[in-house]
Amino acid sequence: MNYVADVRALARKDLLLELRARDTLPAMLLFVVATFVVFHFSLPAHSSQLAASGLLWVAIVFTALLGLGRAFVPEREQHVLDGLVLAPCDRSAIWLAKGIATFAFLGAAEVVALPVFALFFHGIGIATVAAVVLADVGICAVGTFLGAMAVATRARDLLLPLLFLPLAIPIVVGGVGASVVSSPGRYIWFLALYDVVFGVLCWATFEYVVTE
Amino acid sequence: MIRARKLGKRFGDKRVLRGLDFDLAPGGFAVVTGPNGCGKTTLLRICAGLAVPSEGTIDVDAPRAAIGYLAHDPLVYRELTALENLDLYGRLYRVPERRERIGMLLERFGLWDARHQRVASYSRGMTQRLALCRVLLHGPELLVLDEPYSALDAAGAELLDAQLDELHGDKTLLVSTHDPGRVAPFATAQIALA
Numbered sequence: 001m002n003y004v005a006d007v008r009a010l011a012r013k014d015l016l017l018e019l020r021a022r023d024t025l026p027a028m029l030l031f032v033v034a035t036f037v038v039f040h041f042s043l044p045a046h047s048s049q050l051a052a053s054g055l056l057w058v059a060i061v062f063t064a065l066l067g068l069g070r071a072f073v074p075e076r077e078q079h080v081l082d083g084l085v086l087a088p089c090d091r092s093a094i095w096l097a098k099g100i101a102t103f104a105f106l107g108a109a110e111v112v113a114l115p116v117f118a119l120f121f122h123g124i125g126i127a128t129v130a131a132v133v134l135a136d137v138g139i140c141a142v143g144t145f146l147g148a149m150a151v152a153t154r155a156r157d158l159l160l161p162l163l164f165l166p167l168a169i170p171i172v173v174g175g176v177g178a179s180v181v182s183s184p185g186r187y188i189w190f191l192a193l194y195d196v197v198f199g200v201l202c203w204a205t206f207e208y209v210v211t212e
Numbered sequence: 213m214i215r216a217r218k219l220g221k222r223f224g225d226k227r228v229l230r231g232l233d234f235d236l237a238p239g240g241f242a243v244v245t246g247p248n249g250c251g252k253t254t255l256l257r258i259c260a261g262l263a264v265p266s267e268g269t270i271d272v273d274a275p276r277a278a279i280g281y282l283a284h285d286p287l288v289y290r291e292l293t294a295l296e297n298l299d300l301y302g303r304l305y306r307v308p309e310r311r312e313r314i315g316m317l318l319e320r321f322g323l324w325d326a327r328h329q330r331v332a333s334y335s336r337g338m339t340q341r342l343a344l345c346r347v348l349l350h351g352p353e354l355l356v357l358d359e360p361y362s363a364l365d366a367a368g369a370e371l372l373d374a375q376l377d378e379l380h381g382d383k384t385l386l387v388s389t390h391d392p393g394r395v396a397p398f399a400t401a402q403i404a405l406a
Contacts, residue, residue, distance in 0.1 A: 002306070009303040013292070020291040020330070074289055082262055083287030083346070087304035088277035212263050 006089040010097030015104065017074050024070045028109040032063040033116055034059045040120040047129055052121035053179040057172045059113065061139070061165070062131065064114075068143035069160055072151040081151070085210050095206040096106050099144040106136050119159055124179075127188065133177035134191035142167050145202040149209050170194050213238045213273050213354055213384040214259055220267030228254050232268070234403050238353075243381045244367045244388040246405030252388040253284065253358055255405070259386055260356045272354070274384075277305060280352030282360055286343035290332040294323055294342050297331065305350035310361050317345040321371060336363040344372065354395060355379065357387045361394060369394075 015140055039055045049056040084094050110132060118124050144165055150159040171194060177187035219232040228251035236242045244252050245279060246262035257263040258270055260281040272279075281287075288297040295314065318324045321341040331339060340363045347355065361369050373394075380398040387395055392402065 006304060009300055013289070013296075017289060017291050074291065078290060079283065079285040080287050080289055082281075082285075083284060083301070083311060084261065086260065086276060086279065086281055087301065088275065088306075089304050140252050185277070192333065 003090055003093060006093040007097045007100070010084075010093060011100045014074075014098060014101030018101070018105065021074075022082050023073070024067050025105050025108055026057065027070070028063050028067050028105060029112055031066050032059050032109055032113040034057045035062070036113070036116050036120050049122050050180050052117075054176055056117050056121075056124075056128075056179065057115075057135075057175045060110070060135065060175070061168050061172060063109055063113070063141060064102075064106050064139045065164060066111075066135070067102055068139075068147045068164065069070060069157065071144060071147045077149050081148075081210060091207040091210055092203045094210065095144055095148065095202060098148075099140040099159075102144055103136055103140040106140065107133075110136070127184040128175075128179045130188055131175045131184065131191055134188065134195055135175045137195045138171050138191065139168065141195065141199045142203050145206060148206065166200075213240065214386065215271045215273075215401045216268065217270075219255075219258070219265050219270055221251065221258065221263070222266045224325035229258075229265070229405070230267075230309070232403075232405075234401070236401065238273075238384050238385060239381050241376075241385045241387070241395070242403055243285040243392050243395055243399045243403040244386065244403045244405065245390070245392050250405040252405060255403070256281070256301075256356050256358045256386065256388055257283075259354075266394045274352075274354040277350065280347040280350065280355045282343055282355075282357040284358055284362070286331075286339045286346070288331050288339070288342055288350070291330055293328050293330055294318060294334075295327045297342065299344060301346055301349055307350050313349060317348060320375075321332060321345050337365050337368055340364055341368055342370075344375070348375070352383070354356070354384045357385065359388055359390070361389065361391065379392060 036059060045050060051150055085091060114124055146163045150156040150163065153159055174187045174191040174194065180186035214236040216232055216234050219229055221229040244255060254263060258265055259272060260279055261276060285345065298314045302314060307313055318327050321344060323338060323341055326338065331342065334342065360372055364372060369384055376395065376398050389395060
């Protein structure tokens, strides 16, 4: 119960910080909508649905990257991460709470982004929505972990994309697959498996990322 | 409470601590002095558990929940109010009667009227007072204070004097300062770094 209370307190703090500073969500929204507008005008007329589905996933991954790059900025500014690391709570609670907050921001951006995509390109099926939700879980799990790793370095702005994008390739493969095939079951399961494997790995090893 | 033997720390080629031995008994008050860059902050971070030594050993006989660490930075969120920051730490440290304890500390350090203001609007001295509230919130047995008088005005420094007077003998304190005379009445040991 203490663990859940710690996660709740930390996630509530992240949501409150975003409510106050409005640093992350507006930037993600603007970015994803602007990306779709650019894609809309850059794709040749009569392009296939397959190409448009690929662009959806490119936009999602880079929008997430934008949010992940901001995730640990409040902790970095005042070295607050030291204060959280010293607290007697399980350190994985910091990761889980940050992941939940990032998931909320990404989900909020997608609530706007998916209808905009449908407006500019083609309709979105339930399989794509399920794939987006599962992909968000994986993106936030891995991205938050790598964000904490990158924030301790001087090359943080460079390091996060370099570490995150290779690990996001399976998510893009699963997401595009689920969006374009007629029976997307195995791609959905693939994304769920990715979430479980990487979620457990990140949860179990986060302590080593935030301690010297 | 703390036992260090042949303690050393290096960052790449740069060595900031070398062969340091000291003991700090429970209830002791050690003052860490030395010029800029001699490793005072590094030593305090090692004692707080935020850094590991490159050489030697250190035994700190206090769990994380019993350590209060005052850093150069206040370790509070600028976009949250004083009350929200202390409430977060109070929850994480499972402070009993959290609200009463927070209220008492904010009153004591003269921040009660500013409790609903965001820390971003605080002066440096007010932020340092809030950092002291954060450190004392969970009633730690071991207090590791890095330049606690930094940015405090005369009234704030007197408040801290009174607080240290109340704590010394009962709690264990490791305090780094450029003004050892200020804490001389409480000190039981001095660690002079070169």
